[in-house]
Amino acid sequence: MKKFMSRFWKDEDGVITVETVIAVPFVALAFFATYVFFDLYRVNTASQKAAYIVADSISRQTEPVNVTFIEGMNTLHDILARTRNTTTMRVSSIGWSDQSDRYIAIWSVNTGLGPALGETELNGPMSARLPPIPQGETFVMVETSVDYTPLFNVGIAEQTFRQMIVTRPRFAPQVAFDDGSQLLEQDFGPGNCNDGPNLCSPAGS
Template sequence: MALNKIISFAKSFRDDKRGTVAVEAVVMLPVLFWAFMAMSVFFDMYRAMSTTEKAAFTISDILSRETAAVDLNYLDSVHDLYDEMSSLNTIGELRVSVIAYNPDTGKYFLDWSHMTGDVDLGLTDNDLLEMEEALPILVAGERLILVETFGVYTAPVNVGVGTVNMNTFVFTRPRFGPQLAWNDA
């Protein structure tokens, strides 16, 4: 008798359709909320990468039009412009290098390289060897201005992205002079 009541209650509970929408909502709303937040974070990350690349191209273009020698004050000013143009929520770093190619040895070499920030970590010849395949082919005597930016994107909401490096690598040929000169004074 008690077993029949339990079986009857179990069958009626199984066949009862009331409340299924509420249960489905409780299951699906967190997933939909996470998906909405993830889309917002991915869009913001794409926007940050886009503004960072545009800022790097702008700085590269500014340097390519420069006819006077640049110094650390000039690089610091250009770095401030980069920080204003980029939508990263952290302050990035900027490295500018002038590279040439020696056709006799078949190797690229540095004219100069400097980086903004507390420690000047300019490119070295070993760094240049590692990035050789990313550089365009140059003719003898031609110079190339290489602008690299280093920044980190941190998502405003934790949706599993974490931090993403937003580094750029932009090269431009000098436009109005044979090369971009460095002034140590």
């Protein structure tokens, strides 16, 4: 019995198989976790870059935009973000009123089922993230939302990446919106030529 136990203790047959059975699950878990972490970073970065591109594209518009245009920008965002999930977008034109000392939501369109931007939300905690502007100027704010679902369960929960990009109109004092019946554009405060030709007085003052 003593010799048998000695031979059994020294026998190394099957060691590689046992080590493989023990190690493979850990290696597989590390591989899947690494993939999910990199995919998480990729989606977040791609959605941020896509939001910047969309905001810049909207800011360059000199003609009034409409719902179809905004939905097309959402489709462009989906392509650029390279995400498997549906994304939503809210685009708003923001101004400032000296009379009420508040930001003004000139128009806002949400491509998802959520609400348009209201002035209560605009002048709440969100206002701390907005740049100061004088009355008569506007900026375009693009908010995007991308849902992320990991392909593998490695301890990372489903989450939503949200971006908020603020940019000034490039070639016009504001980006107007055509809702099908009228143009929604800045109509508050004393008009001056910096607000656009439609707000200039006949004398051009």
